[in-house]
Amino acid sequence: MRAQPVNRISKKGLAVWRVYGMLQTMLILLVAAGVGSLAYIFDWPPWVYVIAGVVVLVFAYLVIYLFPKVRWMRWRYEVRESEIELQHGIFIVTRTLIPMVRVQHVDTSQGPILRKYGLSVITISTAATNHSIPALLMEEADELRSRISVLARVAEDDV
Numbered sequence: 001m002r003a004q005p006v007n008r009i010s011k012k013g014l015a016v017w018r019v020y021g022m023l024q025t026m027l028i029l030l031v032a033a034g035v036g037s038l039a040y041i042f043d044w045p046p047w048v049y050v051i052a053g054v055v056v057l058v059f060a061y062l063v064i065y066l067f068p069k070v071r072w073m074r075w076r077y078e079v080r081e082s083e084i085e086l087q088h089g090i091f092i093v094t095r096t097l098i099p100m101v102r103v104q105h106v107d108t109s110q111g112p113i114l115r116k117y118g119l120s121v122i123t124i125s126t127a128a129t130n131h132s133i134p135a136l137l138m139e140e141a142d143e144l145r146s147r148i149s150v151l152a153r154v155a156e157d158d159v
Contacts, residue, residue, distance in 0.1 A: 009075050009077070010119060029056050074090065075135075083099050101155045107125070122144055
């Protein structure tokens with residue numbers, strides 16, 4: 001079996017995923033507040049409040065702390081002359097090989113949260129699918145995009 005890809009995404013990606021987790025938790029908190037309001041209006045038993053609070057706390061722990069940490073630990077990539085290898089997943093770890101001859105184009109993108117942390121996402125497009133490498137430093141993402149573009153062009157010329 002082939003060794004794991006060697007490159008990791010930026011440690012700042014962990015902070016970005018935690019921000020996303022906080023935003024998701026705020027939405028769950030709003031839902032729990034709605035349930036609490038219904039419990040108050042319809043005079044439901046007090047354990048409804050406890051269950052809603054526990055759900056919010058467990059959800060917050062999972063999406064703010066645990067899942068981003070495991071996701072960051074599992075996300076790896078490696079760009080070789082003939083292929084790109086990606087490894088990611090929390091519960092099911094997926095390893096993907098993308099032959100350079102299949103790469104059609106490479107994009108970088110960033111939203112406001114990624115921009116705040118100086119990160120970008122690289123999207124590698126083939127005829128059938130798109131693959132992404134999240135949370136790379138902007139300089140690293142630009143350099144990697146250029147490198148993949150050159151390697152894809154060389155692979156295309158060899159065919």
